[in-house]
Amino acid sequence: MTTVWIVVIVTGVGTLALKAAGPVVLGGRPLPDRLSGVVTLVGPALLAALVAIGTFAEGQRLVVDARVLGVAAAAVAIRLRAPVLVVVIVAAAVTAGARALVG
Amino acid sequence: MAEPSGERGYRHGLTSSLPLSVAVFGFGISYGVLALSVGMGALAPVVMSATTFAGSAQFAAASVLGAGGSATTAILAALMLNARYLPLGVTVAPWLEGGLWSRLLHAHLMVDESWAIAAEGQGRWNPRVLLGAGVGIWIAWVAGTIVGVAFGDALGDPSKLGLDAAFPALFLALLAPQLRSQERATAFAGPRIGAPPQAVAALLGAAIALVLTPFTPAGVPIICAGAACLIGLGRET
Numbered sequence: 001m002t003t004v005w006i007v008v009i010v011t012g013v014g015t016l017a018l019k020a021a022g023p024v025v026l027g028g029r030p031l032p033d034r035l036s037g038v039v040t041l042v043g044p045a046l047l048a049a050l051v052a053i054g055t056f057a058e059g060q061r062l063v064v065d066a067r068v069l070g071v072a073a074a075a076v077a078i079r080l081r082a083p084v085l086v087v088v089i090v091a092a093a094v095t096a097g098a099r100a101l102v103g
Numbered sequence: 104m105a106e107p108s109g110e111r112g113y114r115h116g117l118t119s120s121l122p123l124s125v126a127v128f129g130f131g132i133s134y135g136v137l138a139l140s141v142g143m144g145a146l147a148p149v150v151m152s153a154t155t156f157a158g159s160a161q162f163a164a165a166s167v168l169g170a171g172g173s174a175t176t177a178i179l180a181a182l183m184l185n186a187r188y189l190p191l192g193v194t195v196a197p198w199l200e201g202g203l204w205s206r207l208l209h210a211h212l213m214v215d216e217s218w219a220i221a222a223e224g225q226g227r228w229n230p231r232v233l234l235g236a237g238v239g240i241w242i243a244w245v246a247g248t249i250v251g252v253a254f255g256d257a258l259g260d261p262s263k264l265g266l267d268a269a270f271p272a273l274f275l276a277l278l279a280p281q282l283r284s285q286e287r288a289t290a291f292a293g294p295r296i297g298a299p300p301q302a303v304a305a306l307l308g309a310a311i312a313l314v315l316t317p318f319t320p321a322g323v324p325i326i327c328a329g330a331a332c333l334i335g336l337g338r339e340t
Contacts, residue, residue, distance in 0.1 A: 004142075004144060012154035018189050019191075020206065020207055023206040034335075039187060039332070040335065042183055044278060044281050047159065049311065050166060051274045051278060052308075067268040067271065070265055078276050087273070088272055088273050100263075
């Protein structure tokens with residue numbers, strides 16, 4: 001419970017600091033080129049890491065299980081430009097279906 | 104017209120945000136359900152939606168906590184994902200008026216969607232449209248989260264439902280447009296940051312995370328994957 005609230009409060013304050021740094025601290029000045037070049041790549045790197053871990057990690061082990069099918073189905077849904085909620089439901093449904101068939 | 108924006112600017116922003124708000128509402132429902140499924144309780148996800156107000160970071164924090172990661176790891180992962188708001192904030196800063204509280208409010212309501220709606224092209228942003236759109240999306244996001252935590256319990260065993268696979272699916276859905284379009288990157292970083300470096304950063308990030316998984320505590324591989332963004336350093340000239 002406490003861990004969760006620490007995360008909620010610190011992330012909230014930190015996020016506002018990141019959002020407000022430009023408007024409040026920097027005023028109209030631009031970011032250094034090098035910094036913005038790096039910052040734009042943090043998102044893709046972290047999101048891809050979250051996809052990889054969420055698909056293959058079970059604790060500290062790497063496994064291939066029903067989740068792979070769910071994420072593959074999600075990739076197809078994304079390709080077909082499905083809304084995010086549909087993508088999530090497809091992934092969950094395919095994974096649940098695969099588990100029901102095997103187990 | 105003597106006064107081209109004013110009230111009309113706010114309303115225009117709110118109206119423009121409505122189609123997106125439907126999607127954001129659904130997204131909020133999935134956040135509520137998934138946050139509840141990893142043991143965040145019902146109130147914390149709602150408070151987080153209202154205060155942090157940033158989808159991918161909130162999902163990342165939930166995902167790290169769900170995997171047994173520490174508070175520090177969850178916070179770092181979330182804040183690194185929100186680092187993109189630093190350059191977004193810089194782009195809108197010159198167009199904001201008013202004092203500290205007004206600027207903080209605009210900053211808080213600046214998310215990817217409201218930022219995009221308020222863009223008028225050629226590096227101009229309309230602060231009233233930003234505020235109107237931000238309010239619409241904020242309401243949809245918080246309301247969706249409330250619905251998600253309210254009905255999440257009724258769904259039953261998260262693993263049987265395949266909710267663990269919903270996390271990576273969702274991150275993939277957030278990643279895809281970043282690889283597809285370079286419009287945003289070029290808006291503030293110049294044309295040299297295009298799709299290819301983003302794809303390289305993504306592949307590198309995934310590889311780092313998988314390699315580190317057996318050797319580090321939960322969440323740490325995700326933070327280390329952020330180092331992949333350093334390839335952006337070598338791209339001067």
